[in-house]
Amino acid sequence: MKYLALALLFCALASLSDASCYTKALKPGMTHCQDDRDHTWHPVGSLWRNSECLDCSCNGCCSAYTTPTEVPEDCVAVLDTQACEYIVHTKGNSNGLCEGVKIWKMSAV
Numbered sequence: 001m002k003y004l005a006l007a008l009l010f011c012a013l014a015s016l017s018d019a020s021c022y023t024k025a026l027k028p029g030m031t032h033c034q035d036d037r038d039h040t041w042h043p044v045g046s047l048w049r050n051s052e053c054l055d056c057s058c059n060g061c062c063s064a065y066t067t068p069t070e071v072p073e074d075c076v077a078v079l080d081t082q083a084c085e086y087i088v089h090t091k092g093n094s095n096g097l098c099e100g101v102k103i104w105k106m107s108a109v
Contacts, residue, residue, distance in 0.1 A: 020062065020063050021060060021061065021062035021063070022060050022061060022062075023059055023060035024036075024058070024059060024060050026044065026058055026059060030044055030058070031043065031044055032044065032058075033058035035048070035050050035056060036061070037050050037051065037052045037054065038050045038051050038052075042056075042058065044058045045057075045058070046058070049064055049084070051081065052081070053065050053079065053081055053084035064084045065079065065084045065085050065086060066086075067086065068086050068088060071088055071098070072098055074090055074091055074098075075088050075089060075090055075091065075098035076088070076089065076090075076091050078094075
């Protein structure tokens with residue numbers, strides 16, 4: 001019963017973070033793998049963040065940010081790939097940040 005409760009908790013937390021992931025299969029004997037986006041090579045067992053703000057290992061990647069789901073009509077959400085977070089600002093004015101929009105920044109690798 002404890003494991004069921006723990007599994008439900010993890011599912012609830014995953015839905016709150018709005019993060020997305022994908023997995024890849026490792027071939028037996030592999031010592032390195034290639035990042036699908038940047039085409040850089042990494043040793044099996046290592047962790048890295050690529051230029052598209054994905055936290056990766058040779059087993060797959062997860063987004064290092066969450067995507068805002070409710071943005072006011074007069075605002076737009078833009079991904080800052082340096083900080084790996086969305087900036088929500090008024091349309092036509094990138095300096096006018098929108099109030100009341102919560103942006104969650106995921107932890108770095």
